[in-house]
Amino acid sequence: MNVMKAIYLFVVLVFQVALANAEMASIDDQDLSEVTGQSGVYLTGEVSINEQGGPLSDTYFGDCSDPAKVCGARISLQTEQDGGWFVLDNIKGSIAFEGLTLQVRNITSGFGGDGALFNRDVIEIGMPESLRFDDFQYTIATSSTGRPSDAGFEQVDMMTVEMSGEVTLEGNLLVFPTP
Template structure:
């Protein structure tokens, strides 16, 4: 329910005056215009100190790892913690696309969420559409702190240690090829918005 102020609180001459709230009826409410939305800021830390599923081995020689150990550095390099893994399979019998070793800090300010009426533009399609859509306003800045991930293809969605035998809990048939790896430390400025259109 929406209320309107019928009085004013004042501190003039140190005499308190109180305001009374009264409910608006439907006729008065229909005369009001408002604008709603959500403005979000936040920080997301992903596996900054290493993940919970894999322990970091002492050596970066895969043949010496236990079943629950994994390093995300090349063999022979310094041992590093592993990050989050996301795998997507496009076809039932196809391979997997993976974002692997996702970790770091991602922060943003100014992500907005609101509804918007599309009733014009879009080369005439907006007038015919004439409905509300969901609008995500991109944040002004996205800050990355020691953020990284690798994009690759694999024959399985979950990661397995191919240096261990099946009896040790490994999977010698596991294959993954990383196509590129990204390390980001800095600020990115973005503009624009994303519209989500309803479907019947």
């Protein structure tokens, strides 16, 4: 994935979080039936993060077989100048999916009559029937420095989330601009 794609994906994700969640609504069978037969693309595959570890190897990062080392990815962000860092650490695992669909959809009806009032195009992300998490995990932490290799590094791991197994997702995620 190149930077452009990553950024577009990031933007889409931002929109999903900031906008789509606010507009998300369950779609009844009638609305769903209007979706079928429309154009678009069907996606299947998986995304894996640091399943075999990452490229860094130092006193903090290392091989996944070494319990003393972190082999997952790390995101750290600083919200205050010269302040501490919020950290998502040791991100790793994989997510497989089948049946994710993507299309541009014009909503002009349905939704209990709101569709006719809405009358706009949306990006419709059709949820896959199942998402299979395979040892997907991350740790939420706070840190004194941005990098574990920085002088004075200290970190408090607050909680670790682990997910394995199948998750059923139905319906569609609609993404649209707000004027």
